[in-house]
Amino acid sequence: MPSPAVLYLTPPEELAALWPDEPAYRADQLHHWLYQSPVLDPDEMTNIPAGLRAELTLWPFDLEVEQLADGGRTVKWLMRAPDGASIEAVLMGYPRRTTLCISSQAGCAMACTFCATGQFGFERHLQAGEIVAQVAYAAAYLNANGLADSPARVTNVVFMGMGEPLANYANVKTSIDRMTSDMGLSARSITVSTVGVAPAIRRLAAEPWRVNLAVSLHAADDELRSRLVPLNRRYPLAELIDATEYFVNETGRRASLEWTLIAGTNDTMKQADKLARIARRLRAHINVIALNPTPLTADRPPGPGATARFIERLRAAGANVTLRDTRGQDIDAACGQLRARAVTAGA
Ligand code: SF4
Secondary structure (H helix, E strand, O other): OOOEEEHHHHHHHHHHOOOOOOOHHHHHHHHHHHHHHHOOOHOOOOOHHOOOOOOOOOOOOOOEEEEHHHOOOEEEEEOOOOOEEEEEEEEEOOOOOOOEOOOEEOOOOOOOOOOOOHHHHHEOOOOOOHHHHHHHHHHHHHHHHOOOOOOOOOEEEEEEEOOOOOOOHHHHHHHHHHHHHHOOOOOHHEEEEEOOOOHHHHHHEEEEEEEOOEOOOOOOOOOHHHHHHHHHOOOHHHHHHHHHHHHHHHHHHOEEEEEEEEOOOOOOOHHHHHHHHHHHHHHEEEEEEEEEOOOOOOOOOOHHHHHHHHHHHHOOOOOOOEEEEEOHHHHHOOOOHHHHHHHHHHO
């Protein structure tokens, strides 16, 4: 019987072995509920006998915090694994898509100076099932509640929550295998973001599925980047740009460059000019997002005037750039911020 097994931690191909005395179609029914039409509560699995349902443990975490914002278009969850590891996910609704931002690690070892998660350090890698369960939980939530003015299903998944996905390669790879084969998500709707693990970017280019790559650049020369993103000392910009170019050429997919704008640090015209040069070489789109300030660092976003000047400079240099909205500022929606609030509040 499956009572000791946590279903999302059980590989789909092993579901049948959980119920050796049940007919084979039981595993297919379970697979349907877990991956095609997820539900928040096992009792909603109406074609599974009540006795079996009572013994199911669906989620590998408890929901600790749920926050709604942006007029019901954003919902953020802080989940807690039995060992205490924290997992954050944010669901953002738009008119034609519903994007889920998921975590790949509890905490993060990369120690980016402006990031709340980076200030707490690394807890552990998330297992593939814990990553997939975030997607299933969001799908189940949407099935039950929907999200204002947006599709009631997860249309896009971005690995931009807590953690560096390419530092947890095997689990991220398995989770993408499951999302694309079991959950029906197309690789084109999945984005893996990295702060610059150059060898893993090359490895990603060889996978059978072709996901989108988002490179979190934040600085366009080694001096500044090594200060903001310590991993740059290991994989300097030239190496990161080469690996990204390789990914783009091998996969035919586009890369995007992510730029968290920090007042007085990386919002200068000099940085804009260097960033535009990198973007032109990679034929990459630039996403600029104003820093969502945290109580843990002194960094702040620039004002609207400085942000507009930075964007204008990039455009004048021929770069394609989008200023992203900072979703959920009233609910601590930057990566690691919900956890930061819980910790600083002594929760
Ligand atoms: S910005 Fe991303 S890679 Fe850097 S510390 Fe935060 S979670 Fe880790």
